[in-house]
Amino acid sequence: MGHYIKRLFYGLIFVSLLNVSAQSIENEEVSVLLEFQNTDAPQDRFDVFFNSVNRYNINSAYDWLDTIKVYFANAQKTKDSTAARLYKVMQTQVYNDLGEFDKSTALAKELHGIMDSLNPNSRKIVLDVLDDNYANLQLYDKQIEIRKEKQEMGLTENVAFYDIYSNLGLHRKARNQYIMEVKPTIADNDSYGLAKYHSKVGNYLRLDNSAPTAISELKKAKAYLDVFLNDISVQKTEEQLFESDLLKAEIQGNIGKCHVLLNEYEEAIPHLESSIEILKTSSKNIHKSEVIENTLNLADANLQLERFSAAKRSLDTDFDSISMLQNIKRNSLLAAYYDKVENFKNAATYYKRNERIKDSLTQKQSSIIKQQLVTIVANEDLENSQRLIDEQKKINELARSEMKAKDERINLVFISLIFTLLGFAGLVYAYLKSIKNQRLIAEQKHIIENSLVEKDSLLKEIHHRVKNNLQMVSSLLSLQTKNTRSKAAIVALEEGKSRVKAMALIHQKLYQNDDLSVIEMQGYIESLINSVQSVYKKGGHNISITIDAEGTELDIDRAIPFGLILNELVSNSFKYAFPENDENGKIYIHLRKNGEQGYFEYTDNGVGLPEDTDERTHSSMGIRLMNRLVNQLQSKLNIDKETEGVRFWFNFN
Template sequence: MKNLLGTTLLVFFHCLFCISSVVAQDSTETGEGLFRKFQNKETLEERFEFFFNAPNRYLENSAYDWLDTVNVFLNNAQKQEDTTAVKQYKLMQSQIYYDIGDYDKSLAINKELYVKKESLDLDTRTTLLNLMDENYSKLELYAEQIDIRKEKKELGITENIAFYDIYSNLGLHRKAMDDYFEHVKKTVDEKDYFAQAEFYNNVGTYLRLDKSTPTSLNSYKKAKGFIDVFLNDVTKIKSDAEVQEANLLSSKIRGNIGKCHLQLGEYEDAIPFLEQSIEEMTEYTKGLYSADIIENRLAIAECYLQLADLERATDFLSDDMQLRKTENKIKKNRLLSIYYERTDDYKNASLYLRKNIRINDSISINESELRKQQLATVMAEEKANTRSIMAAQKQALEEQRSEMIAQDERINLVFISLIFTLLGFAGLVYAYLKSIKNQRLIAEQKHIIENSLVEKDSLLKEIHHRVKNNLQMVSSLLSLQTKNTRSKAAIEALEEGKSRVKAMALIHQKLYQNDDLSVIEMQGYIESLINSVQSVYKKGGHNINITIDAEGVELDIDRAIPFGLILNELVSNSFKYAFPYDEENGKIYIHLRKMGDKEGFFEYSDNGVGLPEDTEERTNSSMGIRLMNRLANQLQTKLNIDKTAEGVRFWFNFK
C-alpha cells in the first residue's frame, strides 16, 4: 500500500513539473508581442512576410503604433535609396490604412505602387493586386475592380474572373447567388469544413439580402454546423491564423443569424446572437475597421426600439460609429428618428428624417445613373469573359486537331521509310501497315467526333439555360413594371406578356433538362405550362378538371414554341372567361397526337360559357386570336374554331 502511494505521488509531482515547464515555455514564447517581434526582425523579407501573416496583429498595439513604426522603416529606406524596401514598406502602409477603413488613402498608395508594378516580384505584386481589388470593392469602383481581376487572371493568380460579389454590391443578390453557386460550389471539397462554412455563409447572405429570410436562416445554420466541426476537430493541426480566421467567421455567422431573426420579427431571439457576435468580433478584429460590427449594432438598436426598450436602444446608436456605407447612415437616421418620435422629441425626429431625404435625393440624382452604367459594364465584361472562355476552348480543340494531324504526318513518314527499307516485303508490309493506320485514324476521328458531340451538347445546354435565365429576367422586369402601373388594361397586357415569356422560357428549360436536345416531350411540357398559367391566375383554374392526352408525343423547338404560345393563349382565355362562376364541373380537354412521321393533330376544348355571338367581328381586333392565327401559320396550318353545345373547340392539323 505504501509503495502504491509513493508511486502515485511520484507520478503526480512528475506531471506537475512537466506542466510547469510547458507553462513557463509558453509564457517565454508569448512574452514578446507581435509588435515587438516585427520590430526585431533583421531583414526586410522577414518583416514583410511576418506583417502579412501575423494573426490579429493589432491585439496588443493599435494600428497607429504599427503605422508609426512602418513610417520609420520607410523613411530610413528612402534615405538609403533602397527602392525595393520603399515599395514593400508602402504596401504595408497601404494595408494598415485599409485595416482602419481609410480606403481612399490606401488606394492612393496602391496606385503609386501600381505604376512601378513591373519591378515587383510575383508575391509582392499579388499582394498589391489583391489589396487594390478589395479597395475598389469598398469604394464601389467596379469597372476598375474588373480590370484588376483581369490582370490577376493573366498573371495566373486566379483561374477565372468572378462577378458574383459585384452583382451583390449592385443589388442583384439572386444573380450573385446563381453565379456563386456556378463558380464556387464545384471547387469546395466536402471534407473542407471551413470552406463549406464560408460557402453557406455567403449563400445565406445573398438570400438574406434578397429577402428570402427563412431559406437564408437554413443556410446560416448549415454554415454554423460546419465551422463548429472545424474548430472542434482535434485531429487536424491548425495554425494560429487559421483558428483566428475560423473564430471570426463563426462570429459573423452568429451575427447573420441574428439579422435573420430581426427580419422575421423575432426580436428577443435576435438580440443574444447579435450581442455575442459583437463581443466576439470586437475581440477578433481589434484595431480593424469592421462594417459587420456596425451593422450588428444597428440591428440590435432596431430590436430594442421594436421592444420599446428605448434606453438600451440608445446604447447602440452612439455617435462613435464610423459609418462609411450610405445604407448604414440611412438606417441610423431612421432609427434615431423613431427614437425621438417615441420620446415626443418631434423636432429631432424631423431633423433625422430630413437628413435621410437629402441622402435619398442625392442617391436618386447621382447614384441611379452610375449604378446603371456599372451594371452595363459588368454585364458586358461577363459576356466578353464567356466569349473568351469559349474561344479558348475552341483554340484548344484546334490545337489538338493540329497536333493529331502532325502526328499523322510523322506516322506517314515512318511508314514511307519502312516501305523503302523493306522493298522486298512491300506488298505485305504496306497492306498491313495501311490497315493499322486506317483503324487508328477511324478510332481517333471517332474519339474527336464523340468529344465534339459532348462539347456541343454542353454548349447547347448552357445556351438554353442562359436563354431561359434571360427570359426569366424579362418576366421579372414585366413584373416590376406591373407594380409601377396603375392602368388595369396595361396591367392585364403586361401579365399576358409575362405569361407568354414564361411559356417560351419553359421550352428552353425543358430542352436543357433533356438528354436529347433536339426534341421536347410534350406531355410534361403541357403539364408544366398549365401549372405556370395557374400561378398567374390564382383566383381561377383550381376547380377545373384538366385532361391532357399527349403521352409519347415529341416536337422540335421550331414547332414547340408556337404550339406552346397557342396553348398558353387558350388556357389563359379559359381561366379568364370560360368559367366566370368558378364552377366545380369545369373541364378542359387537351389532345395532341402524331399521325405517322410527318403529320400531327391538336384539339383543345372546354365546357365553359363558349364564345360570344360577335366572335367573327372581334377576330380582327382580338390580340389573342390574331396571335394564334399567326402562330398557326408558322406551323403551316389553319386554326379551326367550333362552337359546341357546351363551350368551344379549337383544332388543327400540322406537319
C-alpha cells in the first residue's frame, strides 16, 4: 500500500513540474528577429519588421542590421530588385534607430530617387525617416521640404512647424501654434488624444521654464490617460497598450524634470526612475534622448540631496548617442560632483572640457544658421561647379584624342594644362566668393542681433522709468495725504494712489518679462491683489480669493484698462462688501482669452450693491471710471444685482 502511495506522490510531482515548465514556455517572450527569419517572403518579413510592437525586445539593432544585410546581399545576387528595395528600406530604419543619421539619410536619399518604384507604405516610411533624420541633423530647411512633399502625396493634411520652432528654442511659439492647430482636431471623448495633447502642451511649458503650469497640464494628461486605460468598453491592442505605457513614462519623466526645476528633488526621483525604466524599451530616437535627459536630471536631484554614489552611477551611464548640449550638462554635473567630494583637479578638468565644447557648439550653431540661409545658393553653385567639371572632362578627353593623332604632343599638353588651370582658377574664385558671402551674412546677422538686443534693452529701460515715475506720483499722493485733514480728500487720494500703483505694476511686469509685448495675467492679478490688500486688509480679513486666469496673456493696451477695472472692484469689495463679518467672504476672478475673443467676470458674496445703484452710477467716480475703461476695451459693463453679493462681467476683443 505504501509503495502505491509513494508512486502516486512522485506522479503528482511530475505533473506539477510539467505545468510549471509549460507556463514558463508560455510566458517566455518570443524573439521578433526569430519570427522574421522564420518567414519566407520578403514582403512578409517587411510586415513583421514594421508591424511588431517592439522589434528590439530580445535582439539588438546591430543583430537586425547584420541579418538584413545578408538578405539584401542574397536579393542582389538573385537580381530580385523588389526584395532588395524592401530590405534597403529596413536598413534605413535600423540606422535611424541606432542614431547613425548620416548613414540612414544616405540610404533614404537613394530610395527617394526611385520613389516611383516603391509601394505606398515604403514611400511613407522613407519620408518619415528623412523627416526624423533632418530634425536630428538640424537641417530644418530640408525637413520642411520633406513635409511639403508628404502633404503633396496626401500623407499629411498640412505642414507642421511647431516641433521645428521648439528645436530652435522658440518654445512659446511652438506651444501656441500646437494649440491652435491640434486642439480643434481632438474630440471631447478622445481620452488618448487629449492625453497626448496635454502632455505636449505641458512639455512646451516646461521647456519655457513655466514649471508650475507645466505640472498642471501634465497631471491633466495623466488623468486622461488613466481614463483611456481604465475604459473596459474599448478593446485595446497590444500596440496601443505599449504606446500608452511609453506616453505615461514620458509624462512621468516631464513631471520629474519640472520638480527638479522647482528644487523639489525628493518628489522628482521616483518619477524619473520609473520613466527611465519604461522608455528604455523603446527604439524611437526621441525616447532615447528622453532617457538621457531623465538620467541627467536624476543625477542632478541626487547630487542636490548629497547622495553622491547614486548621482555618480547615473553620470557614468554609457549612452549610445548623446547630443552636444546633453554632454555639456553631464560635464557640468560631473564637475559639480567632484567639487562636492573635494576632488578639485577632476572638477577643473570637466569645467575646461565644457568650455571647449561650448566654443565648438557656438561655431556649429553659427554654421547651421548660415547653412539654412544659403541652401538655395549653395545648390545652384554646386550644379554650376559640376557642369564646369563635366565640361573640363570633355575638353581633356578631346585633348587626349588629338594628342594621339598629332605629333605635337608638347603643345597639346601645354594647352590642356592651360584649360585645367583656368578651370581651377574659376573654382578658386567661386570658393573665395562663397566665403566672402558667408562672412557678409554673418556680419549682417551680428548687426541684426545687436539691434534686437539694444531694442529690448531700451524698451525695458522705458518701462522701468515709467514705473519709477508712477511710484514717484504715488509717493507724492502719500505725502499729500499726510498733509490733508479732510477724510473725503484722504479717501480720494488713497484711491488715486491705488490706481497709480495698478498702472505701475503693469510696467514692472513688462520690464521683468522676456517677452515685452504681453503680460501673463495670473501673476499680475495676484500681485495687484497683494497691493490692494496691503492698503485695506488692516483688520485681518479672511476673504477667500480665487483667481482663474492661468495661461492668459494680454498686451499693454488691454492690460492697463483691465488692471484699473480690477483695482476698483477689489477695492470696493474690501471697503464695502463685508462691513460686519468676512469669515465666509469669497471673491472669484475669471479671465479667459481664446484667439480674438476675451471674457472677464468678477463676483463676491458680500452685501451687494445698494438699491439706488442706477442713480449713483452718474455720481460714483468708481463706476464711471469702470464704464469708461470698459468702453476703451470696446465692450459694455454688465452688473448683476439679483444674485447674492455682486457680479460684474463683460466680453472684449
